[in-house]
Amino acid sequence: MKYTLQQISNYINGEIEGDAQVEISNIANIKEAKTGDISFLSNPKYTPFIYKTKASAVIVNKDFKPEKPVKTNLIKVDDAYKAFSILLEAISPKIEKNGIEEFAVIHPTAKIGKDVYIGSFAYIGENVVIGDGTKIFPHSYIGDATEIGKETNIFSNVSIYHQCIIGNHVTIHSGTVIGADGFGFAPNNGDSFQKVPQVGNVIIEDYVEIGANSSIDRATLSSTIIRRGVKLDNFIQVAHNVEIGENTVIAAHTGISGSTKIGSNCMIGGQVGMAGHIKIGNNVRVGAQSGIINDVPDNEILIGSPALPYRNFKKSSILFKNLEDLYKRIIELEKNSQTNKND
Numbered sequence: 306m307k308y309t310l311q312q313i314s315n316y317i318n319g320e321i322e323g324d325a326q327v328e329i330s331n332i333a334n335i336k337e338a339k340t341g342d343i344s345f346l347s348n349p350k351y352t353p354f355i356y357k358t359k360a361s362a363v364i365v366n367k368d369f370k371p372e373k374p375v376k377t378n379l380i381k382v383d384d385a386y387k388a389f390s391i392l393l394e395a396i397s398p399k400i401e402k403n404g405i406e407e408f409a410v411i412h413p414t415a416k417i418g419k420d421v422y423i424g425s426f427a428y429i430g431e432n433v434v435i436g437d438g439t440k441i442f443p444h445s446y447i448g449d450a451t452e453i454g455k456e457t458n459i460f461s462n463v464s465i466y467h468q469c470i471i472g473n474h475v476t477i478h479s480g481t482v483i484g485a486d487g488f489g490f491a492p493n494n495g496d497s498f499q500k501v502p503q504v505g506n507v508i509i510e511d512y513v514e515i516g517a518n519s520s521i522d523r524a525t526l527s528s529t530i531i532r533r534g535v536k537l538d539n540f541i542q543v544a545h546n547v548e549i550g551e552n553t554v555i556a557a558h559t560g561i562s563g564s565t566k567i568g569s570n571c572m573i574g575g576q577v578g579m580a581g582h583i584k585i586g587n588n589v590r591v592g593a594q595s596g597i598i599n600d601v602p603d604n605e606i607l608i609g610s611p612a613l614p615y616r617n618f619k620k621s622s623i624l625f626k627n628l629e630d631l632y633k634r635i636i637e638l639e640k641n642s643q644t645n646k647n648d
Contacts, residue, residue, distance in 0.1 A: 309327065343361065415432065445464070462479050475514070475515075521543040532548070556576075587603045589603070
């Protein structure tokens, strides 16, 4: 389907510089775009490509000021990345599935809403509740007494254990496990471990998205809670009794130990490790591969292992790079000092 640049601009509240009637039929990245495509520029790193792109139009921030002539048409918006994502969502193909496929297994006590899709070889346990418009793809497992809200997508090979609660408009990608036992073992006479039963559950609130192959463990008691709007990448481990605040985003390979509380609107990089029983404040930013072992106040920016405030880390990194030279100077000073003593 084709759209004029004017139609696209109206949809994303933009301002056109160029031909408003040019037709757009596809979306592409700025390096590979061709005639008929629209792209976007938000990262300054890619600015050189706007001068040679073959795209028919590019979405840019309003403060973008070209250093030389731009051959393509522009749509200027407040936030190019956000506008591009809105456009992408609007015109991308939708998953249109409903009905129950032949080999799905559904317990007679389960309550299934309207316009629900359940794929072949999916298993729906006893007293499960599934809301209207939700999709359960093939080979997924929904344990007894679990509740799933409306318009939620559970992709293939997802396992949701018993008594978990999943909200509305949630997306859980393939291979993820929700509600497995938390890692709870008590030392037993010093030579073995006694398993601590994990009798809580997992609560995932509305508009959460969880990437592939992630694990969210059930609580020992009460609930592990993922609050509204949280976005988790692939391969993330969330341990028992963890709570993640609203609209927090976490990148891949992050591990969060038991009973840690993370605030709202945090941004956590990849491969971050968090100790257990700590509290991370609101609006915290954590750089990739950081190790957090203590409580973190609101609005902090951390990096390193153990994690330090960003400015402290930058100062320390200068010392790290010069350690060898400093070491040599110390050795030389010690030699000189010893020589002076002998004299």
